Amino acid sequence: MIRVLFFGPVADRVQAREMQFEYTPGLTLHDITARVGMQHPGALSIVSFIAVNQNQVHDKQLALHDNDEIALMAKFSGG
């Protein structure tokens, strides 16, 4: 299972805090973001950062592993 987390402005647009996708061998980060984007293009348009297991990643071709936790995040505005 792959968990995808949403926070703040992205969660508002997705109207959910989490989605789950079945893990299949060979699954990439791009596969996941594409699926989210199909369902919620308006949410994906404000995604500026992606984290996998709480580390920022830039390469969407990254191969995922079962139980990975992905976060699709808008620009931060803390502080």
Add this chain to the structure above:
Amino acid sequence: MIRVLFFGPVADRVQAREMQFEYTPGLTLHDITARVGMQHPGALSIVSFIAVNQNQVHDKQLALHDNDEIALMAKFSGG
């Protein structure tokens, strides 16, 4: 009367916190520092700032007035 004040390292060298000089018309700041310097050359050598009535002055030709308060000060080390 002209009061001359000493603090910190200057006071230690003069071994006094205050000296008084009689005011005479035409008296300048230079006249005062020269008198202090004659008595305490070691103290004058560490004087970096001079204030008259609590304002720093740079012109030793400044004409003094009766009751002026002069401070002969070493480099500051507050903070």
Add this chain to the structure above:
Amino acid sequence: MNEPVRIQEADFSQDEEITALKAGSRRMGGIATFLGCARDFSEGRDVREISFEAYGSMALAEMKKLRTEAIAKFGLLDARIVHRVATVVAGDNIVFIAAGAEHRAAAFDGCRWLIDELKQRVPIWKKEITPQGESWVTPHP
């Protein structure tokens, strides 16, 4: 003693944070701090409340990395970072950073770097609640 890096709902005391910061070293000559507070307006709009949301586990991990990096990069003796995740009103504390060093230049440089990096790297989002409604804050580029 509280942890030096925290995300919490409750307010914090600067006196307590500074006491904790100092406790580790008698060589600390300068401590620079930054306190971010809620303002009552933002870009011309009245702001009634500000609420925060965090990706808690990642935010805390990033803040701990920031502290470690700042200590190494600026030669700090210690540093602390506290960020509230709560709903706050004008005047309330939001974030506190303290950087202690032997001398003031490193303390100032480290403190400023920490708040600048925190804003860039820590997954926390701010929502402003105004009389006209709510909106997520879009950071300036």
Add this chain to the structure above:
Amino acid sequence: MNEPVRIQEADFSQDEEITALKAGSRRMGGIATFLGCARDFSEGRDVREISFEAYGSMALAEMKKLRTEAIAKFGLLDARIVHRVATVVAGDNIVFIAAGAEHRAAAFDGCRWLIDELKQRVPIWKKEITPQGESWVTPHP
């Protein structure tokens, strides 16, 4: 409420100073502070105590001028300066500066300018008491 610019023997509370600083404005988004503390050694010598002496009336007048200048120069909403004149030991507070502004850049710039100028312009002298004796501190050029 305490005066925003003070010379005093007693210690001070950062929480109280910050509360007083904030009281004047609901637009304050960033507060930078600097706290100078006594260190237990200086240039390789153990320092047991540090004692301060001030030309009190002039020092206070200069500190008030610094505050007014900083508020104008950096567009601060408020600023506070407290300097102790006392005998202190390692870890004790010596000087506190707080600068509040709408945004953090002005707060940091104003705070740093204030401590830099204070060291240049305020007639206060520091004596270090070491096991080898006492000596007045000569500031670095």
